Every structure is written in C-alpha cells, then in structure tokens.
Amino acid sequence: MKKTILFAILIGAALNAADGAALYKKCAACHGANGEKKALGKSEIINTMSKEELTTSLKEYKAGTRNTKGMGALMKGQVASYTEADITAVSEYISSIKQ
Numbered sequence: 001m002k003k004t005i006l007f008a009i010l011i012g013a014a015l016n017a018a019d020g021a022a023l024y025k026k027c028a029a030c031h032g033a034n035g036e037k038k039a040l041g042k043s044e045i046i047n048t049m050s051k052e053e054l055t056t057s058l059k060e061y062k063a064g065t066r067n068t069k070g071m072g073a074l075m076k077g078q079v080a081s082y083t084e085a086d087i088t089a090v091s092e093y094i095s096s097i098k099q
Contacts, residue, residue, distance in 0.1 A: 040071070047095075
C-alpha cells in the first residue's frame, strides 16, 4: 500500500512538472522557433544565453526590475504567470537549443 501511494505521488509530481518546451511555445512567435531571433528586432538573441542568464533575466522581468531595450512591460506580461519551476524549465530548454 505504501509503495502504491508513493508511486502515485511521484507520478503526480512528474505530471505537474514544468515543461520548458511547452512553455517556450508562446515565446517562439517573437524569439523564433529556436530562440534565434531578436524579438521585435530589439532583444538579445536568447539561444546564446546561459541558463543562469536566462533565469536571472526572466526573474527580473517578472519582478518588473528589468527593462532592456524598452521590453520590460511586454516581457513582464509574458512571464507574470510563471512559477519558479516554470522559469527554471524554460531557461533550461532555451539554453539547450543553442545553435
């Protein structure tokens, strides 16, 4: 019985884990399928950034303390609903698609 409960908890946790690729889909419209574009012709090319740089940037955008090239308000709206796990997952995903 204990093994069944533990298994159910682990499966539930895995199903609720943030999926970086799925989260990135809304980013792709501006940043490109592989993070290769300057969003709206302004942003950095994100697939050249490290996981740590991406995580820091996304956290700063979410907090409203980052406004690189006038993109602060737009990006704050994009990441407003992201949890810490979401930020980590999408940062890991983007850093894995480097050209």
